[in-house]
Amino acid sequence: MRLIAWNIRQGGGSRLPRIADALNRHDADVVVLSEYRGGPSAPRLCAALHAFGYRHATTLVPPPSRNGVLVAARRPLLGHGAVDMGLPEPYRMVSVDFATFRLFGIYMPNLLAKIPYWEALIATLSSQRTNRVLAIGDFNTCRAYLEGAGAIDATAHYIDAIEI
Numbered sequence: 001m002r003l004i005a006w007n008i009r010q011g012g013g014s015r016l017p018r019i020a021d022a023l024n025r026h027d028a029d030v031v032v033l034s035e036y037r038g039g040p041s042a043p044r045l046c047a048a049l050h051a052f053g054y055r056h057a058t059t060l061v062p063p064p065s066r067n068g069v070l071v072a073a074r075r076p077l078l079g080h081g082a083v084d085m086g087l088p089e090p091y092r093m094v095s096v097d098f099a100t101f102r103l104f105g106i107y108m109p110n111l112l113a114k115i116p117y118w119e120a121l122i123a124t125l126s127s128q129r130t131n132r133v134l135a136i137g138d139f140n141t142c143r144a145y146l147e148g149a150g151a152i153d154a155t156a157h158y159i160d161a162i163e164i
Contacts, residue, residue, distance in 0.1 A: 004028040005136045007107075011037025011067065012045060020048035030073045030098075034107040034138035039064030046072070058105070060091040069105040069137055071096045084120035093117060095124070102130065106137030111154075114140055118158040125162060135162065 004026050012019050012035075023031055031054065036042065038061045046057060054072035058080045062068035068091035071080070078097040082090035083104060096103045104121065108114040118141075125133065142153045143160075 001030065002026070002028040003030045003032070003103075003134075003136070005032040005034070005105075007034040007138045009035055011035060011039070011041045013041065016041060016045050016048065020045065020052060023049065023054075024052040029075060030071065030103065032103070032105040032136050033070045033072070034105075035067045036062065036070035036107075037065065037067050038062040042070075045070070058094045058096060060094055062089070062091045066091075067107060068092050069094055069107040071103065071105040073098070075099075083124050087116055087120055088113075093121060101132035101134060102128065104133070104135040104137075106135055106139055108138065108140045110140050114155055118155060118161075122158065122161055 004023065008019050036045070042061050049057065049072045053074050056075065056077045057072040058070060060068065060082055066089065068089065071094055075098065078099065080094060080096045083093040083095050084090060087093070092107045092109065094105045096105065108117045121135065125135065141155050141159055143156050
């Protein structure tokens with residue numbers, strides 16, 4: 001299975017046709033798009049992906065001008081939804097079940113606003129009955145001093161908490 005994850009930045013805007021063409025050229029089975037945005041760009045992007053064979057997609061759409069995550073696939077989704085509907089913006093983390101694994105598409109907020117998202121993700125991962133799980137996307141978290149000289153990220157310890 002081929003999978004691609006891409007932060008399309010601000011919903012893609014005028015770049016949507018080029019983004020869709022690039023995704024088609026990569027010929028992945030599953031795409032995870034961070035900074036997927038509600039409003040008029042959401043149906044345009046979904047229609048373009050559908051035309052390229054991505055006929056199955058998550059349905060949580062961010063409000064206009066808000067960012068979230070979209071998972072689209074060429075194979076059926078056995079189930080999908082928010083990781084935690086109690087989060088302030090539940091469309092930032094989606095869970096998708098495929099026949100052989102569970103995928104979590106991630107687009108976390110910045111700074112300390114991501115703490116409840118990390119906690120929800122870790123709680124969900126801890127409760128999984130399968131070891132075939134992939135969490136992928138934009139965590140907006142770095143490992144201090146490893147991913148940026150002098151970088152300090154107060155949430156970096158969450159990366160250690162999910163590292164296998």
